[in-house]
Amino acid sequence: MPAMEPSVLFERVALIGIGLIGSSLARVIQRDGLARSIAVAARTQATLDTAKALELGDTFTLDLSRVVEGADLVMICAPMGAYAAIANTIGPALKPGAIVSDVGSVKAVAIRDLRPHLPAGVHLVPGHPVAGTEHSGPEAGFAELFQGRWCILTPEPNADASAVERIADLWRRAGMMIEIMDAVHHDAVLAITSHLPHLIAYTIVDTAAQLEEDLQQEVVKFSAGGFRDFTRIAASDPVMWRDIFLANRDAVLEILGRFDEDLTALQRAIRRGEGAKLEEAFTRSRAIRRGVIAAKQA
Numbered sequence: 001m002p003a004m005e006p007s008v009l010f011e012r013v014a015l016i017g018i019g020l021i022g023s024s025l026a027r028v029i030q031r032d033g034l035a036r037s038i039a040v041a042a043r044t045q046a047t048l049d050t051a052k053a054l055e056l057g058d059t060f061t062l063d064l065s066r067v068v069e070g071a072d073l074v075m076i077c078a079p080m081g082a083y084a085a086i087a088n089t090i091g092p093a094l095k096p097g098a099i100v101s102d103v104g105s106v107k108a109v110a111i112r113d114l115r116p117h118l119p120a121g122v123h124l125v126p127g128h129p130v131a132g133t134e135h136s137g138p139e140a141g142f143a144e145l146f147q148g149r150w151c152i153l154t155p156e157p158n159a160d161a162s163a164v165e166r167i168a169d170l171w172r173r174a175g176m177m178i179e180i181m182d183a184v185h186h187d188a189v190l191a192i193t194s195h196l197p198h199l200i201a202y203t204i205v206d207t208a209a210q211l212e213e214d215l216q217q218e219v220v221k222f223s224a225g226g227f228r229d230f231t232r233i234a235a236s237d238p239v240m241w242r243d244i245f246l247a248n249r250d251a252v253l254e255i256l257g258r259f260d261e262d263l264t265a266l267q268r269a270i271r272r273g274e275g276a277k278l279e280e281a282f283t284r285s286r287a288i289r290r291g292v293i294a295a296k297q298a
Helices: 018-030 045-053 080-093 108-118 161-173 184-210 213-221 226-234 238-247 249-272 275-294
Strands: 010-016 036-041 058-059 073-076 099-102 123-124 127-129 150-153 176-178
Touching: 010 238, 018 036, 018 226, 036 045, 036 099, 036 123, 045 058, 058 275, 073 080, 073 161, 080 099, 080 108, 099 108, 099 161, 108 184, 123 161, 123 184, 127 161, 150 161, 184 226, 184 238, 184 249, 249 275
Parallel strands: 010 036, 010 073, 036 058, 073 099, 099 123, 150 176
Antiparallel strands: 127 150
């Protein structure tokens, strides 16, 4: 086999799922020539037709066994609830030396559901590009989505070092910074930085949706306040987030319990008119926001 050009990381990449993350990654690979060919699989023919019309790959199929044939990299970009079924289907069709990775937001469950179905000689490198918008579908993707963001890789202790480095290199080429982390620790961190905020946003917006009709209309009319930001988060893919909360339930419930205690303390301070306690809490929160800005993650 002839040597690959310096820019080419993989001969053939298979993308299982072509939503926001999958389609954005496809655009990066095409823009920078990171693979010689891209094979795309989707759950529905409609999604596959859209991806084909957008020219997000070279071959398109609904057949998961077919899409991974000959692939050096299989990137799973599907809802986490489908991981076990996907791995069970593709396992026998994977070539020796192939790398299987993913973009899911919960890593311990990703390893649990994928690992048992992968044959010996196939490398598993779970990953989580911490980037996104509230939009979904193949048409929502754009190559700049990952620029300046973090990608967290959670390889198992005995993972092949060269496979981990190849996945890290892929995400670096996409513009991301790389962090290697234990899967369970990742899930605890993301429970507070991502999962809890989404749960709160869904709850606030759902509360508004169940208000009396006249009050609900006023909420929408004057949503330029904080409510608007919550609606953006709550517009995220409901299937994806359903699976995330179920997959990371222990860490989410732990941090939700702590949040509930803090919320009760603020409720008590408001009821008792304890302005100093409120100001103290808000000052801590303000410092966190400044830290996010300083880290260029705003």
